[in-house]
Amino acid sequence: ASRFNALKADAGWQKVWDERSTFAARDDSPKPRSYVLEMFPYPSGRIHMGHVRNYTMGDVLARYRRMIGHEVLHPMGWDAFGMPAENAAMEKGVHPGAWTRANIATMKAQLKRLGFALDWTRELATCEPDYYGQEQALFLDLFKAGLVYRKESAVNWDPVDMTVLANEQVIDGRGWRSGALVERRKLSQWFLKITDFADELLDGLGDLEDWPDKVKLMQENWIGRSRGLTFSFTLSDGGKVEVFTTRPDTIFGSSFVAVAADHPIARKIAETNPDAAAFIELCKRGGTTAAELETQEKLGFDTGLRAAHPFYASWGLPVYIANFVLMEYGTGAVFGVPAHDQRDLDFARKYDLPVKRVVSDGEIEDPVFVGNEAYTGPGRLVNSHFLDGMDIEDAKRTVIQRAEGEGWGKGSTVFRLRDWGVSRQRYWGTPIPIIHCDACGAVPVPREQLPVVLPEDVTFDVPGNPLDRHTGWNTVDCPSCGKPARRETDTLDTFVDSSWYFIRFASQPDDRPFDRSVAEKWLPVGQYIGGVEHAILHLLYARFWTRALKHIGQLDVAEPFAGLFTQGMVTHETYSRTVEQLGTDGTDVIVKPLWLGPDDIERRDGGVFDRATGDAVTVGRVEKMSKSKKNTIDPEPIVDQYGADAVRWFMLSDSPPERDLPWSESGIDGSWRFIQRLWRLFDGEAEVGAPGEGRNVALDRKLHQTIAGIATDIEALSFNKAVAKLYELTGMIEKAAPSASRSEAISTLMRLVAPMAPHLAEEAWSVAGQSGLIADAPWPEVDATLLVEDEVTIALQVNGKLRDTVKIAKGMAKDAMEALALDNANVQRILDGATPKKIVVVPDRLVNLVI
Ligand code: ANZ
Numbered sequence: 079a080s081r082f083n084a085l086k087a088d089a090g091w092q093k094v095w096d097e098r099s100t101f102a103a104r105d106d107s108p109k110p111r112s113y114v115l116e117m118f119p120y121p122s123g124r125i126h127m128g129h130v131r132n133y134t135m136g137d138v139l140a141r142y143r144r145m146i147g148h149e150v151l152h153p154m155g156w157d158a159f160g161m162p163a164e165n166a167a168m169e170k171g172v173h174p175g176a177w178t179r180a181n182i183a184t185m186k187a188q189l190k191r192l193g194f195a196l197d198w199t200r201e202l203a204t205c206e207p208d209y210y211g212q213e214q215a216l217f218l219d220l221f222k223a224g225l226v227y228r229k230e231s232a233v234n235w236d237p238v239d240m241t242v243l244a245n246e247q248v249i250d251g252r253g254w255r256s257g258a259l260v261e262r263r264k265l266s267q268w269f270l271k272i273t274d275f276a277d278e279l280l281d282g283l284g285d286l287e288d289w290p291d292k293v294k295l296m297q298e299n300w301i302g303r304s305r306g307l308t309f310s311f312t313l314s315d316g317g318k319v320e321v322f323t324t325r326p327d328t329i330f331g332s333s334f335v336a337v338a339a340d341h342p343i344a345r346k347i348a349e350t351n352p353d354a355a356a357f358i359e360l361c362k363r364g365g366t367t368a369a370e371l372e373t374q375e376k377l378g379f380d381t382g383l384r385a386a387h388p389f390y391a392s393w394g395l396p397v398y399i400a401n402f403v404l405m406e407y408g409t410g411a412v413f414g415v416p417a418h419d420q421r422d423l424d425f426a427r428k429y430d431l432p433v434k435r436v437v438s439d440g441e442i443e444d445p446v447f448v449g450n451e452a453y454t455g456p457g458r459l460v461n462s463h464f465l466d467g468m469d470i471e472d473a474k475r476t477v478i479q480r481a482e483g484e485g486w487g488k489g490s491t492v493f494r495l496r497d498w499g500v501s502r503q504r505y506w507g508t509p510i511p512i513i514h515c516d517a518c519g520a521v522p523v524p525r526e527q528l529p530v531v532l533p534e535d536v537t538f539d540v541p542g543n544p545l546d547r548h549t550g551w552n553t554v555d556c557p558s559c560g561k562p563a564r565r566e567t568d569t570l571d572t573f574v575d576s577s578w579y580f581i582r583f584a585s586q587p588d589d590r591p592f593d594r595s596v597a598e599k600w601l602p603v604g605q606y607i608g609g610v611e612h613a614i615l616h617l618l619y620a621r622f623w624t625r626a627l628k629h630i631g632q633l634d635v636a637e638p639f640a641g642l643f644t645q646g647m648v649t650h651e652t653y654s655r656t657v658e659q660l661g662t663d664g665t666d667v668i669v670k671p672l673w674l675g676p677d678d679i680e681r682r683d684g685g686v687f688d689r690a691t692g693d694a695v696t697v698g699r700v701e702k703m704s705k706s707k708k709n710t711i712d713p714e715p716i717v718d719q720y721g722a723d724a725v726r727w728f729m730l731s732d733s734p735p736e737r738d739l740p741w742s743e744s745g746i747d748g749s750w751r752f753i754q755r756l757w758r759l760f761d762g763e764a765e766v767g768a769p770g771e772g773r774n775v776a777l778d779r780k781l782h783q784t785i786a787g788i789a790t791d792i793e794a795l796s797f798n799k800a801v802a803k804l805y806e807l808t809g810m811i812e813k814a815a816p817s818a819s820r821s822e823a824i825s826t827l828m829r830l831v832a833p834m835a836p837h838l839a840e841e842a843w844s845v846a847g848q849s850g851l852i853a854d855a856p857w858p859e860v861d862a863t864l865l866v867e868d869e870v871t872i873a874l875q876v877n878g879k880l881r882d883t884v885k886i887a888k889g890m891a892k893d894a895m896e897a898l899a900l901d902n903a904n905v906q907r908i909l910d911g912a913t914p915k916k917i918v919v920v921p922d923r924l925v926n927l928v929i
C-alpha cells in the first residue's frame with residue numbers, strides 16, 4: 079500500500095467542500111437541527127493551538143451530528159473590535175481596520191487548512207458596519223425600552239497621556255505607556271440595566287443542566303444575591319443612616335455603625351472637618367475592589383455622631399467612616415457585630431469597641447467574647463432579649479417581622495451584580511448611536527440613519543480617542559430640533575458585540591438584526607464550546623442580552639446556550655535563563671528570567687542550552703502556551719509537516735477534553751503514524767478489490783460495540799475515549815485474516831474516523847469507489863444483537879466450595895461444562911486423583927463436584 083499524502087488530500091478535499099458549500103446549513107431543512115458553536119476568535123494575527131483544540135472538538139461533534147442525519151449549523155466569525163488593533167495602530171502606524179482585516183484573512187486561511195466543517199456563508203466580523211449597524215439598532219431598542227441609561231462613573235485616567243485607560247492598560251496602578259500613576263475620574267458613561275435581570279439570571283442557572291457546575295457557581299457568586307434587612311438608624315444630629323444586613327439576628331451584638339468614605343454623610347462631615355476630609359483622601363488611595371478591601375488594614379474615623387439602637391433608643395452606637403465599607407454595595411453603610419464578623423472584629427479590637435457574643439455554638443454563652451476569631455457558625459441566640467434561644471433563621475425572621483411591623487425596616491434583597499458599563503473612550507468599537515443636543519439632551523440616531531459608520535480617516539499620533547478630535551465626524555445636526563449637536567464619541571464594550579453574534583449567525587437579513595422565526599428555529603445553541611476564562615462576563619452578558627430581547631418581545635428564547643463545555647488548555651514546557659539588568663535607578667541589579675522558545679533551545683550532553691549563546695537553560699514548569707513565556711507552538715508548520723488530520727487527531731487523543739493537553743513531539747508523531755496505519759488498511763483493502771468471505775464473529779461484535787461506544791463518547795464530548803476505542807478496533811482488524819467481516823469492518827472504520835480525520839476518510843471513501851462524500855454518508859448502524867454479552871463467568875466448586883472461576887461461551891452444553899471443570903488445574907489439585915461421586919451442572923452458572 080502507498081503512503082497517505084496528507085498535504086495533497088487536505089488541499090483536494092478542502093477545495094471540494096468549499097466548492098460544494100458542503101457545510102452550509104439550510105434554514106428550511108425538515109431534519110432535526112443541531113447548532114454547534116465554538117467561541118469565535120479575536121483576530122490577533124495567527125491561529126494558536128488553543129483555537130485548534132477548541133475548534134477540533136466542535137468540529138467532531140458537528141460532523142458526527144451531520145452523519146446521524148441532523149441539519150447542522152456550525153458557523154465561524156470574528157470578534158474583531160478591541161484594543162490590540164489600536165495598539166498596533168499606535169505602535170506600527172497601521173490602521174486598525176487594515177490590521178484587523180489582514181489578520182482575519184490569515185486566520186481564515188489557517189482555519190480552512192484544518193478542514194473544519196464550517197458554514198462560511200454565514201461568516202461575520204463584528205467590525206463591519208453590516209454587523210455593528212444592526213447592533214446599534216438593538217442598542218436603540220433597548221434604549222427605548224428603558225434598559226439603557228447614562229450616569230457619572232469612575233474611569234482610569236492617565237494624567238500624562240490625557241486619556242482614559244481600560245483596566246487591562248493599568249499595570250500596578252500605572253498607565254501602560256506613560257508609566258504615570260493612574261487617577262480615578264468621573265465621566266458620564268452608558269450603562270445597560272443588567273441588574274433588572276439579576277433574579278432571572280440567577281434562577282435561570284437552575285435550568286442549565288448541560289453546563290459545568292463550576293461555571294454556574296461562578297455566575298452565582300458574581301450575581302451574588304443576599305437576602306436580609308434594610309433599616310435606618312436615627313442619628314444624634316437628627317439625621318438617618320440606612321444600613322443593609324444579612325444578619326438581622328445579631329442586632330443586639332452591634333457595637334458601631336460604619337459608612338463608606340464616599341457616603342453622603344461622610345462627605346458632609348468632611349466639608350467642615352479637615353481631619354475627616356484627610357481620612358477620606360487616605361481611603362481613596364487604597365484599592366477599591368472587594369478583594370483589596372478584604373486584605374487591607376481596617377481603618378476608621380470616629381464622626382462623633384451616635385446612632386440609636388432600634389430596640390433601645392438610649393443605646394447610642396458610635397458612627398465611623400471606615401475603609402472597609404463599599405459605597406457600591408447595599409446602602410454603603412453597615413452596623414458592626416464584632417463577635418460574629420471578622421472585619422468587624424478586626425476593627426473593634428483596633429478601636430477598642432465592645433465585643434458581645436450573641437450567637438452561641440452550644441458551649442459558651444458568656445457575653446464577653448475573647449480571642450480574635452469571629453464566630454460565624456450555626457447556633458442559638460444568647461444575650462439578645464426576646465431573641466434568646468432561637469436559632470439563627472428564626473431570629474432573622476423575627477427581627478424582620480418586628481422591623482416591618484413597627485415600620486423602621488424592610489426585608490430586602492441586594493445583589494453584588496452591578497449594571498454593565500458599556501462606554502469605552504476608544505476608536506475601534508461600535509459607535510454608540512446617540513447625538514447630544516444642548517436643547518434636547520441625548521437623542522437616538524434615527525433608524526434610517528443607521529449604521530453610524532466609524533470614520534476611516536483617523537490618526538493615532540496623539541493619545542486619547544480619535545473620535546473626539548474628528549470634528550467632521552462628530553459634529554452633526556440634532557435629529558430632533560435640527561440645531562448643531564455632537565455625536566456620542568464613546569464606543570461600545572466589545573462584550574456587547576459577542577453578546578448576540580450567535581443570533582446573527584442563525585439569521586442575518588440585510589435590513590434587520592435577525593429574522594425572529596428563523597433565529598428561533600436554531601436557537602438555543604445546542605453545544606457551545608470555549609475557554610473557562612469566559613465563564614463569567616461573556617456568558618453572563620450573552621445570557622442578559624438574550625433575556626433583554628425576550629423582554630422587549632424580539633426573540634422568544636430565554637437561555638442562549640443549552641449546553642456549555644469548557645475545554646482545557648494546550649500546555650508546553652517553559653525554558654528560561656537568567657539575565658542581570660540594571661534597575662531603573664541605575665544602581666541595583668535585577669536578576670530576571672529571559673524566556674526562550676522551543677526552537678531557541680537545543681538538547682545536548684544531557685543538558686539544555688540556548689541555541690544562540692550556548693548558555694545553560696532551565697527547563698521550567700509545563701504551562702499554558704503564551705506569548706509572554708514564549709512556550710508556544712505555531713500550528714501552521716505542524717500542519718505543513720504532518721497534515722491536518724494528524725494535528726486534529728493529537729488534539730483529541732491524549733487528554734480528556736476538559737483537562738490540559740501537554741504538547742509533545744512524540745504525541746503528534748504517534749498521531750501521524752496512526753493515520754498512516756489507517757491508510758494502509760483502507761488502501762490495502764482497495765487494492766485487493768473484492769471483499770473477503772466468511773464471518774468473524776468476534777470482529778463483528780467488536781465493530782458494533784465500537785460503533786455504539788463512539789457515538790456515546792462523541793455526544794459526551796469524551797473524544798479521548800472514542801479515540802481509544804478506534805485504536806482497539808484498528809488493532810483487531812489488522813490482526814484478523816481476510817473475511818467478509820474484516821472487509822465490512824474496514825469500510826465501517828472509514829466512517830467512524832470521518833469526524834476526527836475527515837481528509838483521510840474522504841480519500842479512503844473515494845479510493846474504495848464509494849459515491850458521494852463521506853461527510854454526507856450516514857453514521858453506520860448498530861446491530862443491537864451483536865452488543866449482547868456473549869460470555870458468562872461460571873463458578874467451579876468442589877463440595878460446594880469455590881475453587882476457580884472461568885469464562886465460557888454463553889449456553890455451553892452441560893457435558894462440555896463438566897469436562898472443562900474436570901480439566902481445571904485448581905479442581906484437579908483438590909480432587910488429588912479421586913473420582914467425584916456426583917457432578918452438579920447449572921448451565922451458565924456453575925459446576926459442583928462432590929467427593
Ligand atoms: C451585620 C452583620 C453581622 C453582618 C454579622 C455580617 C455578619 P453579603 O453576605 O456578602 O451580602 N455589608 C453590607 N453592606 C456592606 C458594604 N457596603 N460594604 C461592606 N460590608 C457591607 O454581606 C452582607 C453583610 O456585609 C452585611 O451583614 C453587612 O454586615 C456587610 F455577624 O450586617 B452584616
Ligand code: ZN
Nearest residue numbers: 515518556559
Ligand atoms: Zn435638539
